[in-house]
Structures are given as structure tokens and as C-alpha cells.
Amino acid sequence: MSDTRLARMLHVLVHMHLLGGGETSETIAKMLNTNPVVVRRTMAALKEKGIVRSAGGRSGGWRIAKGADEITVEQVHDALxxxxxxxxxxxxxxxxxxxxxxxxxxxxxxxxxxxxxxxxRFAGTTIQDLANAFV
Known part of the structure; x- marks a missing residue:
């Protein structure tokens, strides 16, 4: 069975970077066609490594914790x-x-x-690089 977590989380992180704001677990779950509990568990692994942060409340959700040019694919891989x-x-x-x-x-x-x-290759590629490839 293939593990798609890296591809899916890179997808989410690029979207979060391009959108510039926070995303709820529910919004991310809809994007990935999965359950918000799965999103929270996966995002918690990224949070533990300082890639994302979370906030509760009305304007809460998940946000990228540092610049997109500072987050490498290798860091995301190693978090997951x-x-x-x-x-x-x-x-x-x-x-x-x-x-x-x-x-x-x-x-x-x-x-x-x-x-x-x-x-x-993973260490030399950032979320910003992936976003640039899209734009």
C-alpha cells in the first residue's frame, strides 16, 4: 500500500502558503477528501517539528510556522x-x-x-520552490 501523506501534506502546505492564512482541519479535510481527525493527527506531527502551528477560536486553525522558503520537503518527510x-x-x-x-x-x-x-533532492527543495513551480 502506498503512503500518500508526504504528497498530500506538501499539497496542503503549498495551498496554505499561497492563500496566506489559516486553514481549519475541516477545510483541509475537504481538500483532501478525508476525515478532520486524520488531518489533526497528521498536522500534529508537522506541528511537533515546528512546520505548522495551531490556534483555537473563531480565527483559529493551522498556519505555516515559518517562511515557505525555510521549510524543505525533507523536513516534512521526516516529520511524517x-x-x-x-x-x-x-x-x-x-x-x-x-x-x-x-x-x-x-x-x-x-x-x-x-x-x-x-x-x-528533498533537502534542496522548499515549499516556496513548489509554489513557484505552480505559479
Missing amino acids: QTGSAFSIALSRDHITCPVEGAVNTFLDQAMADAERALRT
Whole structure:
């Protein structure tokens, strides 16, 4: 099953930046066709990392906590997920088999290379960059 949280939260953050104001969990939930409870849980993870802040009351809701040029895709990714972005698992069915060992070594190195490249790209791209790509 694919994890769409990163794509969905980047979408939300770009909209929040472009709209310049706060958005309620209900508004974000409508945008994403999901439940406000799911939005609050996901936004809480972003809040914990200082990406968004929340306020209660009539003019409350979620707001971006810092400039769009200061929030990287990597920061959003790390707020939502720990560990590798890849879900490919190595086989451990035949740990004494040299073929399985060679395959696992190859896959492990390839995923490490891909993870480094992905993280470099994520670290070098901000919410502002994504907004600029839209405009």
C-alpha cells in the first residue's frame, strides 16, 4: 500500500502558503477528501517539528510556522515518517545461501544510494520552490 501523506501534506502546505492564512482541519479535510481527525493527527506531527502551528477560536486553525522558503520537503518527510522512504525489504529466508546474500547486498547498496539521492533532492527543495513551480 502506498503512503500518500508526504504528497498530500506538501499539497496542503503549498495551498496554505499561497492563500496566506489559516486553514481549519475541516477545510483541509475537504481538500483532501478525508476525515478532520486524520488531518489533526497528521498536522500534529508537522506541528511537533515546528512546520505548522495551531490556534483555537473563531480565527483559529493551522498556519505555516515559518517562511515557505525555510521549510524543505525533507523536513516534512521526516516529520511524517521515520526511516527509509523505500519499503523494499530484504529476504531473510535462506540466510546461509550465498545467492540470497549477494542479492541482499546489491539491494541494500542500491537503496542506500537511492535514499541519499532522494534526501539530497528533498533537502534542496522548499515549499516556496513548489509554489513557484505552480505559479
